[in-house]
Amino acid sequence: MALGEKYNTGVVWQDFQHQQLMDLFFKVKEAKVKKSGNEVFRYSLAFLAMYVNHHFKLEEEYMDIYYYPETESHKKEHKGLVKKIKELRKKYPNYEEKGMDNILITLNDWILKHILGDDKKLGEYILSCEQKNRAIADETRH
Ligand SMILES: [Fe+2]
Ligand SMILES: [Fe+2]
Known part of the structure; x- marks a missing residue:
């Protein structure tokens, strides 16, 4: 399922990875709907969790590079989901x-809400930093 336009941050790699996240989420969901068995569900979820880690790491690198003012709270949100996934895997x-x-409900809600809130804010900030960088590069060229 394609993420709607309202989920776009405008940052190409971020939007691409968010779509990947949703695709992986649907793989997990499919495992349940098609009754593929607990094993399929388990490793689909493990793969999603791995991709989540990879994605969070990249966003956090950008926060650090550009001195994002809301780095701390955004990283805290990320940590919260990683912890939640761990707890749920332990609980069930x-x-x-x-x-x-x-x-499934926890992941779906968290991911969509996070993209619409924290990630869109971060995306906007990254775009503005990149625009500034381009302007500086243009100036120094003349
Ligand atoms: Fe994200
Ligand atoms: Fe994020």
Whole structure:
């Protein structure tokens, strides 16, 4: 499922990775809907968690490079999700129906809300920094 336009941050790599995240999320969901078994659910979720880590790391690198003023609170949000995933995996080690539902709802809500809030704000900031950098580069060329 394609993420709607309102989820676009305008930063190419960020939008690309958010779409990837949603695609991986749907793989996890599909494992449940198609009753592919707990194993498929488990490793789809593990793969999503790995990609989440990779994505968070890249966003955080950009926050550091550009001295993003809201770095601390944004990183805290990221840590919160990683912790939540860990807790849910521990709480439902066998991925029974209720556990799968709980995990899916939590992930879906968190990811979408985070993109619309914190990530769009970060994206806007990255774009403005890059614009400034371009202006400086243009000036020095003349
Ligand atoms: Fe993000
Ligand atoms: Fe983020």
